[in-house]
Amino acid sequence: MSAHQRVADRDDALRFRIDLGYDGTDFHGWARQPGERTVEGAFHEAVNLVIGPDAHVRLVVAGRTDAGVHARAQVAHLDIAGQHRLLPYGRDVDVLAKVLTRKLRGALARHPDIAIHSVVPAEPGFDARFSATGREYAYRIADNLAIVDPIRRRDTLRVNVALDERQMDLMARAQVGFHDWAAFCKPRPGATTLRTLTEFSWRREDDGVLVASIAADAFCHNMVRYLVGASVAVGRGRISAADVDVIRESREHALAVVVVPPHGLTMMGVTYPSSPAELSAQAERSRARRVAGLGVDDDE
Amino acid sequence: MSAHQRVADRDDALRFRIDLGYDGTDFHGWARQPGERTVEGAFHEAVNLVIGPDAHVRLVVAGRTDAGVHARAQVAHLDIAGQHRLLPYGRDVDVLAKVLTRKLRGALARHPDIAIHSVVPAEPGFDARFSATGREYAYRIADNLAIVDPIRRRDTLRVNVALDERQMDLMARAQVGFHDWAAFCKPRPGATTLRTLTEFSWRREDDGVLVASIAADAFCHNMVRYLVGASVAVGRGRISAADVDVIRESREHALAVVVVPPHGLTMMGVTYPSSPAELSAQAERSRARRVAGLGVDDDE
Numbered sequence: 001m002s003a004h005q006r007v008a009d010r011d012d013a014l015r016f017r018i019d020l021g022y023d024g025t026d027f028h029g030w031a032r033q034p035g036e037r038t039v040e041g042a043f044h045e046a047v048n049l050v051i052g053p054d055a056h057v058r059l060v061v062a063g064r065t066d067a068g069v070h071a072r073a074q075v076a077h078l079d080i081a082g083q084h085r086l087l088p089y090g091r092d093v094d095v096l097a098k099v100l101t102r103k104l105r106g107a108l109a110r111h112p113d114i115a116i117h118s119v120v121p122a123e124p125g126f127d128a129r130f131s132a133t134g135r136e137y138a139y140r141i142a143d144n145l146a147i148v149d150p151i152r153r154r155d156t157l158r159v160n161v162a163l164d165e166r167q168m169d170l171m172a173r174a175q176v177g178f179h180d181w182a183a184f185c186k187p188r189p190g191a192t193t194l195r196t197l198t199e200f201s202w203r204r205e206d207d208g209v210l211v212a213s214i215a216a217d218a219f220c221h222n223m224v225r226y227l228v229g230a231s232v233a234v235g236r237g238r239i240s241a242a243d244v245d246v247i248r249e250s251r252e253h254a255l256a257v258v259v260v261p262p263h264g265l266t267m268m269g270v271t272y273p274s275s276p277a278e279l280s281a282q283a284e285r286s287r288a289r290r291v292a293g294l295g296v297d298d299d300e
Numbered sequence: 301m302s303a304h305q306r307v308a309d310r311d312d313a314l315r316f317r318i319d320l321g322y323d324g325t326d327f328h329g330w331a332r333q334p335g336e337r338t339v340e341g342a343f344h345e346a347v348n349l350v351i352g353p354d355a356h357v358r359l360v361v362a363g364r365t366d367a368g369v370h371a372r373a374q375v376a377h378l379d380i381a382g383q384h385r386l387l388p389y390g391r392d393v394d395v396l397a398k399v400l401t402r403k404l405r406g407a408l409a410r411h412p413d414i415a416i417h418s419v420v421p422a423e424p425g426f427d428a429r430f431s432a433t434g435r436e437y438a439y440r441i442a443d444n445l446a447i448v449d450p451i452r453r454r455d456t457l458r459v460n461v462a463l464d465e466r467q468m469d470l471m472a473r474a475q476v477g478f479h480d481w482a483a484f485c486k487p488r489p490g491a492t493t494l495r496t497l498t499e500f501s502w503r504r505e506d507d508g509v510l511v512a513s514i515a516a517d518a519f520c521h522n523m524v525r526y527l528v529g530a531s532v533a534v535g536r537g538r539i540s541a542a543d544v545d546v547i548r549e550s551r552e553h554a555l556a557v558v559v560v561p562p563h564g565l566t567m568m569g570v571t572y573p574s575s576p577a578e579l580s581a582q583a584e585r586s587r588a589r590r591v592a593g594l595g596v597d598d599d600e
Contacts, residue, residue: 023450070451105445115448145405148415150323151370151455151566266451 007058007079014086015122016097018076018104023113025154025263029067039065042114046107047078050100055084062128062270063135066222068262070155072138073117073269077128093121125280126272130287134198134271136215139228139264143235147208156209157264163235165204171234171241172200172212175227175248182251184226186259192289193220193251202231210235213268225259233257307358313381315422316397318404322371323413325454325563329367339365342414346407347378350400355384362428362570363435366522368562370455372438373417373569377428393421425580426572430587434498434571436515439528439564443535447508456509457564463535465504471534471541472500472512475527475548482551484526486559492589493520493551502531510535513568525559533557 007013028036032044040059047057062075080086089099101119108114125131140156142148143163149156175197182193199215212231214224230247233239239247239256247254273279307313328336332344340359347357362375380386389399401419408414425431440456442448443463449456475497482493499515512531514524530547533539539547539556547554573579 019446021448021450023453072449072451112453113450115445115450117446117448145415146319146417148321148417149372150321150413150415151372153323153412155451 007056007081013056013079013081014093014096015126016078016080016100016119017122017126017128018078018119019117020071020074020076021115021117022071022074023154024065024068024070026113027067029069030061030064039071039114042108042111043076046104046111049107050085050103051080052083052085054082055080056082057084060128062132063219063267065265065267066262069265069267070263071267074267075128075132075270075272077122077126078119097121123279124276125283126276127279127283127286128270130283130290131272131279132218132270132286133273133282134215134217135219136199136213136268136271137219137224138266138268139212139214139224139260140266141210141212141228141232141264142208143210144208149207149209152209154263155266157261159232161236163210163232164237165202165210165235167237167241168210168231168235169202171244172202172227172231174241174245175200179248180251181220181223181226181248183247183249183253184223184230184257185220186222188221191220195220195223200227215271222259224265225262226257228260228264230257232260307356307379307381313356313379314386314393314396315426316378316380316400316419317422317426317428318376318378318419319417320371320374320376321415321417322374323454324365324368324370326413327367329369330361330364339371339414342408342411343376346404346411349407350385350403351380352383352385354382355380356382357384360428362432363519363567365565365567366562369565369567370563371567374567375428375432375570375572377422377426378419397421423579424576425583426576427579427583427586428570430583430590431572431579432518432570432586433573433582434515434517435519436499436513436568436571437519437524438566438568439512439514439524439560440566441510441512441528441532441564442508443510444508449507449509452509454563455566457561459532461536463510463532464537465502465510465535467537467541468510468531468535469502471544472502472514472527472531474541474545475500479548480551481520481523481526481548483547483549483553484523484530484557485520486522488521491520495520495523500527515571522559524565525562526557528560528564530557532560 022039028038030039032038032040051057058079060077086096089096097119105116141159142156143159148158178196180193181195185193196217199213202210202212204210212228230244233256234241273282322339328338330339332338332341351357358379360377386396389396397419405416441459442456443459478496480493481495485493496517499513502510502512504510512528530544533556534541573582
């Protein structure tokens with residue numbers, strides 16, 4: 001029996017949906033690690049402060065992010081059970097969510113690189129990770145020193161050669177669809193590399209910065225950063241858009257495609273079904289795929 | 301005879317136009333100060349490294365910025381004369397500008413919060429400060445904790461109350477014109493408070509952040525931050541748009557209008573005449589006004 005079940009299956013368990021953002025620069029990624037400053041670690045500390053040491057809590061995030069990766073709109077759920085410090089506030093979950101919002105923001109005040117956007121009672125069937133039907137990321141590249149904005153250096157990759165955004169965009173759009181992405185994933189035992197890429201495009205913004213929009217049902221590990229690496233190789237003219245198809249179909253890593261640095265990457269959003277029935281159904285499907293070894297693996 | 305004349309009036313003097321940007325967070329403003337890290341100080345150090353200790357150099361900026369204020373597009377000119385290390389590269393100013401660009405970027409590499417966008421030979425008559433006919437600033441405010449993006453916390457003011465952007469925008473647009481801005485300036489002996497505000501508006505961007513666009517021929521000290529302070533007072537409903545007119549016409553500071561923090565403020569650009577004749581003529585006008593005590597005073 002997992003810790004997840006231990007908390008969530010209790011009759012007295014409360015589940016909240018938490019929307020948050022963070023500047024990943026000074027974090028060693030999302031996941032708690034001993035001796036490292038992580039978003040989950042800072043968050044757990046704040047939760048423990050607010051909820052008290054005698055409570056049972058569990059925090060589950062939609063997409064774990066690697067060290068240096070940012071989140072504009074990340075989603076987590078928090079289960080609370082047992083002897084917790086919200087009990088004196090009664091059983092009205094809307095009131096409890098308001099109290100939790102205020103107290104969590106207060107407890108996180110010394111971490112200005114984390115922002116709690118909202119805390120609301122989770123809809124029935126909602127699971128931040130397993131109910132998610134899509135994840136969206138953006139990647140920013142400044143390919144011209146004349147346009148570099150120092151205030152954005154934390155979330156923008158700087159490259160010293162002009163990239164051909166038209167070829168990058170053509171390649172990107174051609175990747176959309178259901179494929180085996182093994183060539184563009186960091187391998188993990190037992191994790192599937194079958195994914196549906198639902199959006200992939202490049203545009204040059206008014207300030208000259210190249211921005212990729214990338215969305216999928218879920219991503220295998222480092223998939224976004226491999227896809228951006230393939231884009232940079234195409235943008236420099238080292239490989240063609242057709243080469244990217246060949247590499248993908250080979251299911252083998254190619255020397256021409258390297259993982260780009262994490263700091264240009266930002267998680268932009270998570271998509272959920274709109275109805276409670278679909279939230280549960282999606283979570284059931286995700287859990288079943290996970291049990292079958294086709295599991296959700298949403299690390300970037 | 302000013303240091304400016306000493307360098308610029310020499311027959312061997314070279315003048316370059318430098319376009320640059322900086323993240324003002326960790327700088328004590330533009331102007332050199334003993335014992336403080338400033339943009340001008342870091343820049344001078346880099347210039348000295350590149351040009352050598354025996355050269356005569358002078359650096360003049362379009363708008364000096366206060367501690368914590370950023371620049372997306374600042375302009376300076378650099379005069380070089382005497383025994384300098386560019387001499388071996390010949391007299392072709394385009395070649396020299398290319399050498400200077402590369403070497404200055406190299407010398408500034410340990411300051412990732414400064415970006416050199418370009419270095420080009422100055423057009424005849426060009427003076428970064430006195431030829432300028434306009435300066436543009438932006439100010440960013442997040443007035444809702446649900447939209448705070450931690451990656452932008454360095455250049456966005458956070459306020460805990462929802463602001464009425466319609467009233468702010470109406471007030472702002474009504475301020476455009478030639479006025480005495482003494483009520484919205486930090487007083488300086490001998491400095492004029494007569495300015496032409498050419499643009500002032502508020503808009504809410506897609507991500508919910510309120511952004512002001514503010515432009516004038518020149519600004520008196522802290523004028524932009526006073527005008528944003530007046531906007532916040534209107535946005536909170538503490539004063540009306542009409543009150544702002546009354547305060548401005550009183551030429552006296554009002555308790556309701558306070559200077560907002562510097563970190564939301566970014567210099568967005570400097571406007572120059574397009575023809576060399578106008579560059580010189582504008583510089584002559586600015587210098588004459590300065591001598592007459594109506595001088596340019598472009599600190600923000």
